[in-house]
Structure formats: structure tokens, C-alpha cells
Amino acid sequence: MGRFWSVFTAQTLGAFADNCLRNAAIVAIIATVGAGSSDTPFYFFGDLAKEAGTIVSVGFTLPIFLFAMVSGQLADRLPRHVMARRLKFLELILMSLAALWFFLGQALPLVLTLAVMGAQTAFFQPVRFALMPQYFPPERLARANGIMQAGTFIAIVTGLGLGGYFFMVEGGRLIVSVMLIGAAVIGALAATRLPPAPPPGREKVDWNILGVAWRYTVEAGKVPGVLWPILANGYFWLVGALLLAHMPIFMLTQLNGSEQDYALLNAVFALGAGIGSIIAGLLAPRLRDPKFMSGIALGVGMAALIGVYLYTRTPFEGSFELFGARGVPLVLLFVVASAANGVFAVPMLASFQANAPKPISARIMGVANMVNGLFATVGAILATVFRRLGADPAEMFLVLAGMGACVLIIMVWRYRRYQSADARGL
Template sequence: MLFGAQVFGAFADNALRNATIVAIIAAATVSVGEDFYFFGDLANEAGTIVSIGFTLPIFAFAMISGQMADRVPRHVMARRLKFLELILMSLAALWFFLGQALPLVLTLALMGAQTAFFQPVRFALMPQYFPPSRLARANGIMQAGTFIAIVTGLGLGGYYFEVENGRMIVSAMLVGAAVIGWLLAIRLPEAPPPGREPINWNIPAVAWRYFREAGKTPGVLWPILANGYFWLVGAFLLAHMPIFMRDQLGGTNQDYALLNAFFALGAGLGSIIAGVLAPKLKEPKQMSAVALMVGMAALIGVYFYTRVPFTGEFQLFGPAGYPLMTLFIISSAANGVFAVPMLASFQANAPKAISARIMGVANMTNGLFATVGAILASVFRNAGIDPAQMFLVMVAMGGSVLMIMFWRFRMFRGQHVGAEGT
């Protein structure tokens, strides 16, 4: 039931986000008053604006939601949040059908707030429903299902916008997915909270406190930060891909939607691979480091393949498109392999009494990193970095993460050897 509630929510979120981005960019050249008009030149930044509008509330509300999930019965909280999702998705579907961009973006921000409250509950329920021996595999399946939902949402949301009766189709998909997610959530098994500590509304103080708590427990804080990097990459790509498809490849909005979908598909495949392999490995985080290097190599391949803008008609399902899809799938699969051991690490190692609040720390980190990723895409683009060179920027970011991982591994090994010597 938790799997289904998460998957249908992810589908609806991403169908709405991608359809909104495609609709606003497609309307960028029309006059004021037309459908999906969004402040003239700002429409070209639709990927960044939509991403920030969705992820910034996740950052803002994550710590309050984590505290609530440690105080309120988690299955009850999940049910109520899914009902709220149904209301918001119905409202968003109405704005999309009417072609109103600004109310649509504002409703997306409210969906980000709903996600901020649901994700700590979902993260905290995983170790409550699954024993530690099955947690990595369960996370792999959950991540894979989520990415398959993201694939479908990104693809269908962007694709159906431009077909006949597309608005009606997208609106119906949003409401239908929200209804199914709510119906599944009301069947979640009981999951009582671990404590009754009063909620502290001083968000900065709470965040600092639980970041420190996360740092005290091995295998929690650094995996949370690594998982945040995964979100940063995703937001960076979502903000960058429309411009990359338009300016470097000369493709259509439907090509953009499908390419995003293939990227998410690769991440889902990587999550399945990690879920199968991680329980069999002595140190799954080493697998994350190898996956990060593979992903960086694939992005370098994307740069060399697209560094010269394509001329003529670009077809994603054609000789020019197949190598690009392959590179994206390899890169995103590597990202999926990278993320799953990190996610399993902080879920399994978080102190049980404050596990949802630690998940709130993770969610706050994810929201912050995703917001930064969307902003960086706009900053680098306006600084003159061309669409192909943006992938080298991502490689540089991945290289920084890899250096930190090697530093942490060497430090841990030195401490372990020192302890054996004593």
C-alpha cells in the first residue's frame, strides 16, 4: 500500500511539473493574454521556476513534518496527506485545463509543501514495515517504482500536452492518480509514532539540533548529504533539459518530455540493480563510488556527442537520438545505483526514537539541494555556459562528491586500523 501511494503520487507530481514546463515554454512567443502566458522572457526559465516552486517548500517545511511524524500515528498522517494531495491535484488539473500558468505554479508550490510532509512519513514507515535485512531491497524496489512513475509522469505529462484534447487527458491523469493514491493510503497498516515530544516551531533551532543528532550516529549525516546531491542533479537536469533540447538539439517539446522520461527510466533501472546487489556486498557505499564514476563518464560522452549543435530535424527515435538516449540511460542508472545504498544507510542507522525527524533532516537537505540545483542551472546558463558544457559542470560537481567520498573512506579506514592497533 505504501508503495502504491508513493508511486501514484510521484506520477502525478512529475506529470504536472513537466506538463507545466512544456506548456509555459511553448507559450513563450505568444502575446499577453494567451493560454499559459508567464511574464514574457521569464517563460524561458520555466524549468528553474517550476523546480524552485516545488522544492523550496520541501526545504521550508521538512523539519516541522519530521517532528509531526514522530508524534502523530504515521499511517493516519499518510492518509490525510494523500487526501490533501487529491484536493490540490484537482485544483491543479483545473488550472491546467483552463491554461492559467501563474495559479498553476502556485498550486505546484502547495504540492511541494504536501510532499514535504509526506516524504518523512514515507521514509520513517520503511524501517517500520521492513526489517533491516530487507530494507535495502525494499528501498531499491520503492526507488525503482518511484522512478518508473517519474518516467511515466514526465513522458505522458509533456507528450500529451501537444496532442488533441491533451489538456483534458493530462487533467484526468492527475486526478485519477491522486484518487488511486488516496485509496491505497487508507489501507496502510497501523504504524504508531515512537514518541510524544512536543513540536518545536523554531525551524532553524530544530534543524541545527537534528543535524547535530544525525552527525553523532555513524552512517547517517554523510549519506543524507550524498542523497541530497542526487536531488541536486535531478533538479539541475529538469531545469536545463528544455533549453538543451531546444537550442542544442533542435528537438520538439515531445522529444524533451521523452528524453526526460528515459533519464528517469535509467534511474529506476539503477535502483533495481542497487537493490539486488547492495545486500550481497560488504560495503555497498563502494558501489556508490563506482556508480558515480560511471555516471560522470557517460555525461562526458553526452558533452562530446552534443558539443556542436545539431542541424536539420532531430529525431529522438532515430540514428542521432539512439546514442544520446543510451548515454542518458547509463548516466541515470549510475545515479540510481549511487543513491540507494545512501538512502538505506541513513534509514537503517537513524535512532528509532527520532527516526522521522532524521528523515525530516534528509527531506530538508533534499529540498535545499534541489532548489540549489535549479538555481545553478539558471546561473550557469546566464553566465554564458552553453547547453552542452552544462554537462561538464555536472561532471565537476560529481568529481567533488567523489573526492569527499574517498576522503571519508580513507579517514574511516585510518580510524578502523587505529582501533585495531589499540
């Protein structure tokens, strides 16, 4: 169990710090909308501050997409426990620098530092993904992943909530900065306790990012139970990034809420995803085919998103409180939608982790990380594109439900295809 808690602590505290900083940065920059002076703390090019959700999200996720394949190769060549330790130490340096910019109220350097932190995440995630099947046998992997995902989402919830909340209170910038550095210190210490995890291969690293990405994506497609679950897991990231980028405008213009309501609503969404991950982690080992659970969860999530659209399609007037009479139904819908998304993702993650061939497992995880970064970047950009096209903020949830329907249709089509192949004895 010691190895699990070492990975768990390093992963969850990193997720806490990342999301605490990202949400605090988004809230801080959005609060400057309309500010006429560049001397205002967190001033970010005037009205461009309205797109803080997209800018911060893309700045963090685009480097994940760009560097994922190189990081996957390195994790197949270098001792994984050593690589994890060095990356967590680098995270400590970067988080300390980001905490300084946040304390000083410097938006542009903060966003740039977040982009470098995205690159650090790109190198850490394939290592973390590859360590799980190396530390745990297949029969324990789904449960370990479920607990890991649940802990990660709880960390995300806490980070989103505290980052957005403490920015609003007196001395909040100092409190957030101290939390960021403290989490990075503990995460780095936890990484020093990771058991040895030797690499499965010693192939030379190919720095042709596009060529490597294509080659290993094709290779992943040849392994049953790998590429399609990777794409499905990427859809989970797309939804999360789109909502993170969309929530500020949705809260402020459609619900007439505050920046604090926005921070709490993001926390509610992440909490639901954590609940869903716990449910999936408990149920998946008992099911013959956990992907059925993913399909059902996708349908439930679509229904909840349609419910959000129907409930909010008419802009709210007057004061709004997230946990008031009008806010509670919305909170419940978001919890159901995000829990369903968490249930959907866990079996997909366990599938490609368990089926990835060990000699190239980290590179397969690099493909997964690349897809996650790409989908998250696309999701954040889509939030701005739909708004620029004049879409009503509530309509975004109808769009998400439609995207979920497309994913469900693909899942059903692939299931029937494999059923037909089995019937023919293929």
C-alpha cells in the same frame, strides 16, 4: 506484503502525478515563449517563460526545504499511518485544483498550486521514509528501498512522458487533468490500507524552523552512517533538479529538438534511474559494503556525462529526432548516466534509514527531506545561473561531471579516514 504495496502505491502514484503535472506545465509554459498576448493559454510573463524549468522546479522544491523539519517532528509525534492518510487526502484536493488550472490554461495559479503541493510533499516524505524501517527489518530494507525507488522512477518516467506527450495532442489538457485526479484518488485509497504505525515519541513540536533544522542536523551528524549518506542522497536530488530545469533549453537550442523531444528525454533519464535502482536493490543485499557500489556507479556516471558533453558540444543542425540516428547515442549515454545515479543513491538511502535511531527516525528523515529540498532548489537555480553567465548548454554536463568528481573524492577520503582509524584500533 500488503503493507509494502500500500506504501508503494501511495508513493508511486504521487510521484507519477507530481511529475506528470510538472512536466506538462513546463512544456506548456515554454510553448508560449514569444507569445505577445496574455490571452494565450499558459502565458507566463513573456520571455520569462524560457525559465519555466527553473521556476516550476523551485516552486515545488523550495517548500520541501522550508517545511521538512516541522513535518519530521510531527511524524515522530503523531501516528504515522494516520498522518499519511490525511496527507494523501489533502493531495487529492490540491491535485484536483491543479488539474482545473491546467485544463483552463492558467499558468500563474498552476505554478502557485504546485508550490503548495511541494509543501504537501514536504510533510508526506518523512512519513514515508520513517514507515519503511518501521515495516521492514534491516536485512530487508535495502531490497524494499530498491523496489520502492525503482517503482518511483518508473512512475516518474511515465509521468514525465505522458505529461509532455498528451499536452501536444488534441484534448490533451483534459486527458492530463483526468490522469492527475485518477492517480490522486487511487493513492488516497491505498493510504487508507496502511497498517498501524504508532509514533516512537511524544515530544512537543518546535516551530522554530531554523533552530530545529540546525539542532537535528547536528544530532544526525553524531549518529554514524547518517549525515553523510543524507548529503549524498541530496546530491542525487540536485542532479535531477538541475537536469529538469536545464533540459528545455538544452533540447531546443543545442539539439534543435522539439518540446516533445524534451519530454521524452526527461522520461529517458528517469527510466535509467529506475533501472539503476533495480540493479542496486538486487545487488546491495549481497555486498559487504554497498557504498563501494555507489562509488563505482558515481565514476561510471561521470564518464557518461563527459560523453554527453563531447557528443553535443557542437550544436546540432537540421531536424532532430530523439530516437533517430543522431539521437540514439545520446539516449544511451543518458540511460547509463541516470542508471549510475540510481545505483549511487539507493545504498545511501538505505544507510541513513537503517542507522537512524527509532525515537527520532522521522526527524532524521525530516533532515534528509530538508537537504533534498535544499539541494534540488539549488540545482534548479544553478541551471539558470550558468545560462545567465553565458555557459554553453552542453557545458552543463561537464560541470555535473566535475561535481560528481568532488563527491567521489569526499567518499574516498572518508573511507581512507575510517580505514586509518580501524588500523589504530580507534
